[in-house]
Structure formats: structure tokens, C-alpha cells
Amino acid sequence: MEVLESKWKSCGSVLEASVRVLLKFPLCDRCLGRLFARLGRGLDNSERGRAIKTLLAMLLSEELLSKEELEVLAVNGGLPVHAPPGGEVRQCYVCRSELDRVIVELGEKAVRRLREVGFEVTGFLVGVKTGSEFEKREREVIGLLGLDTWESVRREVKRVVGKYISKELSIPPDFINPDVLVIVDLVSRDVYLKPLPLLLRGRYVKIGRYVSQLPWYRRNGSRKYKLSIHDICAEFSKIFGGEDFVLHAAGREDADARMLGDGRPVAIEIKNPTRRSFSSARSQSVELPPWIRVEVSGRTTREYVREIKSRSARKTYRVVVFVAEGLTEKDISKISSLSNTVVHQRTPTRVLRRRRKDVARRRRVYDIALNVLSKYLLEVLVSTDGGLYVKEFISGDGGRTTPSFSEVIGKSAEAVLLDVVKVESML
Numbered sequence: 001m002e003v004l005e006s007k008w009k010s011c012g013s014v015l016e017a018s019v020r021v022l023l024k025f026p027l028c029d030r031c032l033g034r035l036f037a038r039l040g041r042g043l044d045n046s047e048r049g050r051a052i053k054t055l056l057a058m059l060l061s062e063e064l065l066s067k068e069e070l071e072v073l074a075v076n077g078g079l080p081v082h083a084p085p086g087g088e089v090r091q092c093y094v095c096r097s098e099l100d101r102v103i104v105e106l107g108e109k110a111v112r113r114l115r116e117v118g119f120e121v122t123g124f125l126v127g128v129k130t131g132s133e134f135e136k137r138e139r140e141v142i143g144l145l146g147l148d149t150w151e152s153v154r155r156e157v158k159r160v161v162g163k164y165i166s167k168e169l170s171i172p173p174d175f176i177n178p179d180v181l182v183i184v185d186l187v188s189r190d191v192y193l194k195p196l197p198l199l200l201r202g203r204y205v206k207i208g209r210y211v212s213q214l215p216w217y218r219r220n221g222s223r224k225y226k227l228s229i230h231d232i233c234a235e236f237s238k239i240f241g242g243e244d245f246v247l248h249a250a251g252r253e254d255a256d257a258r259m260l261g262d263g264r265p266v267a268i269e270i271k272n273p274t275r276r277s278f279s280s281a282r283s284q285s286v287e288l289p290p291w292i293r294v295e296v297s298g299r300t301t302r303e304y305v306r307e308i309k310s311r312s313a314r315k316t317y318r319v320v321v322f323v324a325e326g327l328t329e330k331d332i333s334k335i336s337s338l339s340n341t342v343v344h345q346r347t348p349t350r351v352l353r354r355r356r357k358d359v360a361r362r363r364r365v366y367d368i369a370l371n372v373l374s375k376y377l378l379e380v381l382v383s384t385d386g387g388l389y390v391k392e393f394i395s396g397d398g399g400r401t402t403p404s405f406s407e408v409i410g411k412s413a414e415a416v417l418l419d420v421v422k423v424e425s426m427l
């Protein structure tokens with residue numbers, strides 16, 4: 001019985017809080033109900049408010065409140081507890097009794113705007129701008145009560161408008177990867193649409209050399225390499241009717257290095273696309289030169305972009321090393337001993353020429369496998385942390401990278417061919 005009593009107390013506290021707030025502020029059904037939005041599932045806030053008011057009208061009498069107080073409740077809540085003097089119910093303090101109408105209007109406006117857009121929408125998200133008078137006055141009311149059952153007016157508008165759009169247009173809200181943001185402005189009472197970029201995930205393989213990831217322009221404006229991965233991705237952007245696009249990649253290889261194996265993870269961010277549904281037929285319609293393969297496997301999220309850009313994934317390289325002085329047995333075993341070493345590297349001189357900062361980095365080399373091709377040539381498989389400059393790990397870059405192949409054998413060694421054979425990826 002005691003348990004029951006304490007439960008009943010919380011029922012009483014809803015009514016008590018309602019009386020307290022209505023004695024001070026006139027509130028419409030919706031704005032009163034919103035104070036208790038967390039109580040009772042599947043109800044609209046205006047239903048909640050109406051129910052509370054009905055209950056108060058049934059329970060309140062002059063034994064509980066003074067005649068004057070009952071009069072205040074009559075004009076502030078429209079409760080038939082006492083005939084309001086003059087019979088006028090006051091305007092809602094929070095919304096000036098406009099919110100019911102405003103929500104309907106904004107919902108209809110949003111649907112109209114979405115019907116008019118020139119692009120396909122498969123998922124949307126509603127956002128409500130801050131700064132309306134509703135919110136300021138709502139804070140005053142909440143401040144009086146110290147409740148934890150309330151919902152903000154912004155949240156209510158967002159929820160109700162979202163539900164309406166979903167019902168009218170049969171498209172689901174999408175909280176993770178929406179196509180468009182529906183921005184509701186309670187001040188101007190207007191709705192704006194903000195189309196979001198389309199993110200596609202994929203991988204590229206480059207079996208030819210002298211292809212850069214991004215277009216590389218010389219000072220005179222001519223291109224250093226005829227083709228780039230970026231150029232291929234532009235074709236994808238066109239297929240989806242994009243205005244512009246950004247290529248995000250999990251690192252990059254030198255233009256003269258091949259990118260083999262499963263390829264390198266990328267994301268193509270297409271701005272203002274007119275089409276969004278992904279079908280592999282679309283991606284296959286991109287004409288590729290035979291030495292480049294860009295495979296797009298579907299839509300992805302901002303999270304994925306952050307992930308591929310932040311992780312310095314482990315990589316495996318194949319390098320053909322040339323030693324002009326010739327290699328001895330001893331040299332081979334010295335090079336083998338570079339397995340499981342931490343390499344200290346300052347930014348390579350060739351990279352500094354492109355006005356990059358001179359920084360020191362440490363990268364672990366996990367494993368080195370050797371295949372002697374001739375007295376002067378060595379084929380090497382190097383497995384390493386992402387971000388190691390492999391060519392410099394061979395040459396030593398005048399002592400800027402240490403240890404290096406050149407350093408341990410005391411002879412000049414040079415990478416003549418470089419391939420990335422694997423980019424580790426959990427994705």
C-alpha cells in the first residue's frame with residue numbers, strides 16, 4: 001500500500017505543479033501539456049494539457065483554493081472552475097495562443113518546399129532555429145517549476161513537423177545521413193531547405209604509374225600528370241548531377257607508385273546532387289582507362305570520412321631497390337635486420353620543395369621480406385605504419401631518415417619502382 005501511496009503522490013504533483021503554473025501564467029493546452037511531455041506515451045502535448053485542465057476542473061473547488069485563485073485559473077487556463085470575470089480567457093503566455101496554428105502552417109510549408117525541390121529526397125532531418133520569443137518565455141515558466149518532465153518548444157516543433165512531412169511525403173526521417181536539412185524558423189515563421197552532400201564510399205586501384213591522386217599543376221599552369229584519380233571521381237559526381245565534389249582518401253601514394261591489391265579507401269563527397277539513390281548500375285557506367293579502377297560500393301556517412309582520414313592504416317609496399325655499387329651477402333643480412341625497427345624521419349627534401357613544414361616523425365617498420373633479383377637489384381616487401389616515406393627509408397635522404405637501407409650498408413641505395421600492395425582497413 002505504501003508503494004501505491006508514493007506513486008499517487010507523483011500524480012498529485014502533476015496537478016499541483018499545473019495549478020502553481022496556471023496561477024501565474026496563462027497557458028494554452030499545448031504549452032501546459034509540453035511541461036509533462038515525458039508522461040504518457042503516444043499523446044500529443046495538447047491532449048496532455050487538455051486532460052490536465054479537465055481533471056483540474058473536476059477536482060478544484062473553493063475548499064481547495066480561494067475564490068480569487070479559482071478566478072485566476074479560469075482566465076489563465078480556460079477552466080470552467082469559476083465563471084471568468086468578463087468571460088475572457090487570456091492568451092497563452094508562452095505562444096500567444098499561436099503555436100497550434102504555427103505548427104500546422106510550418107508543416108505545410110515544409111511539405112510544399114520539399115515537393116518543389118529539383119532533387120530526389122530519400123531521407124530528411126528537421127532542425128529548429130534557436131532564438132524565438134517562445135523559447136525565452138518558456139524558460140521563465142520552466143524556471144518557476146523546476147520540472148524534469150518537460151520538452152522544449154523547439155523539440156516539439158521539430159518532432160511534430162517531422163512526423164507530418166513523413167506522413168505526407170512517405171519519406172522517413174534520417175538522423176544519421178539525411179539528404180536535406182529542413183530548417184524551421186519560428187521567428188520568421190518560414191521553412192528553408194539545406195541540401196546535404198551525398199557521400200559515396202569506394203576504393204581505387206591504379207595499375208599504371210604517373211597518375212596522381214589530385215591534379216598536379218606546374219607553375220606555368222600545365223599539368224604534370226595527364227590523369228588523376230580526382231578526374232575519374234568527377235565522372236561520378238556528374239552521374240549524380242553534382243555541382244562540385246571533394247575527394248577524401250585514406251592517405252595517398254606518390255604519382256609514380258602503383259596502388260595495387262584491394263585498393264585505397266576513398267569517399268567522394270558530391271555537393272548539391274540532383275540524384276541520390278545509389279545503384280551499382282550507375283557507378284558502372286563510368287568509363288575508366290584500363291589502368292585505373294574506381295569502385296563505388298554505396299552511400300556512406302561523415303563518420304566514415306573522418307575515420308578514413310584520421311587512421312594511419314598499416315601499409316605494405318613492394319619496392320625495387322637499386323644499389324649501384326652492388327650487393328653482398330652481408331648487405332642483404334644488414335637490410336633484413338631492419339625488420340621491427342622504429343624509423344625517425346624528417347620531412348623529405350623532395351616534399352619540402354612543395355613548401356611543406358619540416359617536421360620529425362617516427363614510424364614503425366614491422367617486417368621486411370627480400371628477394372634478390374640481381375647483384376644490383378633487390379625486390380623488397382615492407383610492412384609499416386601508415387605515413388612512412390618509403391623512398392627515403394631506402395635512400396636515407398642525406399641522413400634525414402634514420403635508419404635507412406643506405407645507412408646500414410654504407411652504400412647508396414635507391415627505390416626505383418614502388419607499389420602499394422595493401423592498405424589495411426577495418427572498414
Ligand SMILES: [Zn+2]
Nearest residue numbers: 028031092095
Ligand atoms: Zn501556448
